[in-house]
Amino acid sequence: MFTDLYLRADSESALAEAMPWFRRDGGWVTASHHHALDLIGPITITPAVLDDAGEVVTPAVIDGRYHANLRLFGDHPDREALLAGLEPVRIDPEPSTPSRVWA
Numbered sequence: 001m002f003t004d005l006y007l008r009a010d011s012e013s014a015l016a017e018a019m020p021w022f023r024r025d026g027g028w029v030t031a032s033h034h035h036a037l038d039l040i041g042p043i044t045i046t047p048a049v050l051d052d053a054g055e056v057v058t059p060a061v062i063d064g065r066y067h068a069n070l071r072l073f074g075d076h077p078d079r080e081a082l083l084a085g086l087e088p089v090r091i092d093p094e095p096s097t098p099s100r101v102w103a
Contacts, residue, residue, distance in 0.1 A: 001074030003083070006091040006098060012041070012066045018089045021082060022070075034076040036102070040067040043099045071102055 009015035022029050022037055030037045042064045049058040070086070072079055 003072045003074075003079070004102065005070040005072070005083075005086060006094050007068045007070055007086065007089045008065050008091050009089045010065055012039075015066050015068060015089060018086065021078065021085075034073050036071040036073075038069040038071075038100060038102075040069065040100055043067050067099070069098070069100060069102070 007015065007019075009018055016023055016028075022035070028037060028039060030039065042062050044060050045063050046061040048056050048060040051057050072082060076082065
């Protein structure tokens with residue numbers, strides 16, 4: 001059993017501030033026996049449109065905020081506290097077509 005969370009903050013530092021449990025020595029802890037963290041960053045909402053020569057006709061639409069996916073495994077000892085603490089950066093409703101998903 002696992003819980004997938006889609007997260008977003010204005011910047012990587014804002015996400016780091018909201019997720020102190022997943023930081024160590026100034027860096028991200030992207031995996032443990034209890035979680036997996038996929039740091040994504042900005043995402044493309046609409047790809048750029050190019051002409052036959054490769055010139056941009058319509059620029060891409062980018063969501064410049066910092067995105068991440070977090071998978072909590074069912075036995076995470078702090079699961080309920082994490083769910084409550086991550087609520088401010090949780091994307092709700094969850095995206096119907098996420099940019100990246102777990103394999």
